[in-house]
Amino acid sequence: MDNMEIYYFSGSGNSFAVARDVAIKLNAVLTPIMSVIDQESIDTEAKIVGIVFPIYDFKPPQFLERFISKIQNIESKYIFAICTYGIAPSQSLKHLEETINSFGGHLSLGFAVAMPQNGIGSGKVTKVQQEMMFNKWKSRVDGVCDDVKNMKTGEIETSILFFNMFKTRTLKLLPVYLAFLKQVLFKGMDSLAFTSNEKCTGCGTCQEICTQNNIELVNNKPSWSDHCINCFACLNWCPNGAISLGDADLGIKNYHHPEVEMKDMILLKNK
Ligand SMILES: Cc1cc2nc3c(=O)[nH]c(=O)nc-3n(C[C@H](O)[C@H](O)[C@H](O)COP(=O)(O)O)c2cc1C
Structure with a gap:
């Protein structure tokens, strides 16, 4: 779809991999948020705008508010969002919805995708658990893309913290x-x-x-x-x-999404 642009941010490649999968399926333009966030305004011709991001401390990253505030004609866009998370999406997408509303826009769909934890406790997630998460996402891509293509409106996914820890087997x-x-x-x-x-x-x-x-x-x-x-x-x-x-042992081990390379990450700065 020529008239779709997906904006994304990613620290270890999880959100990038998700954004890329959707962009390939829907033939959308893929734009790193950091390549446009310092512009005076963000003026996209796309009618459909996607926002893909990791959650930090049960919320969307703070810089998303600045990014959203700069989108021109936001009220005329069909907007969907995908957050990736390591434990639980909690109310992150609802927070994003409020932010979008406050600038006159509307979040039509919000998807939450479990991905390997990339911060505290990343070393506790086994390869088997990682594969399960990747496979689960792969089995969802088509459904997510169909919903977006059909410009559906409705569900903004949320979760309850401890219930989700059971679901993602991240209790440890x-x-x-x-x-x-x-x-x-x-x-x-x-x-x-x-x-x-x-x-x-x-x-x-x-x-x-x-x-x-x-x-x-x-x-x-x-x-x-x-x-x-x-x-x-x-x-x-x-x-x-x-x-x-510091010197704290918080179970952190280097992790990055296996299908994302350093050269993809460098794109985050410059388109
Ligand atoms: C500083 C920090 C805070 C995080 N906070 C949460 C959180 O509150 N809940 C959660 O489920 N995952 C949390 N995560 C995990 C990431 O959201 C998750 O691994 C995400 O897929 C990373 O995506 P990325 O590789 O695109 O950056 C956090 C990660 C970092 C680095």
Whole structure:
């Protein structure tokens, strides 16, 4: 469909893989949100607009509000959204709906897609669980695309946190979340700042992949500035597994979607 544009953001490739699957099936234009977000306005000729994103802390990423505020003629667009999540989508798509409403638009459909966790507890998700999630999405793509093609309106998917943990078999993430809370309570948020260890070779992958240009190499080691959006791309794409959240053991292991490559991620910055 020539008149469809899908905007996406992705830290470890999950949302990119989902956005790409839909774009291929529907012949839509695929545009990284970060390549347009700093424009004064976002003026698309597409009648159908898709927004694909990961959820952070049970909400859509904060920058989506700025992105949505810039879409011109938003009231005339058919808008659908897909969030990818590691534990539970909660009310994320409802939050997005409210944001879209506040700028005069309307969210017609909201799909929530379970994908491997890419942050705290990522190392606890087994390869078998990952495959199950990928296969489940693959079996849904056609249905999602049909709904969008037919410009259906209706369901905005939500979930209940603990019920969903049973469904996605991610209950074993609970202990790492408790460890996270303990770390924050006793050592403060600053103890969870990104850091690199002796495995760092100064290759610069983290600097290259950061869509916020928030990382600089100082003496051949990454140094993080203060405009991180917490997408974990630096940690997840480090080829040496040299980046961690302070010294806390929060079950994090490098993860990126197996069908997404570094070159796809670089596109996130420049179209
Ligand atoms: C900082 C951060 C916070 C997250 N918060 C949540 C959350 O609240 N609930 C959830 O289900 N998944 C959460 N996740 C997991 C991601 O939403 C999920 O793995 C998503 O598919 C990542 O997509 P991406 O590879 O496109 O960035 C979080 C991930 C990160 C890095």
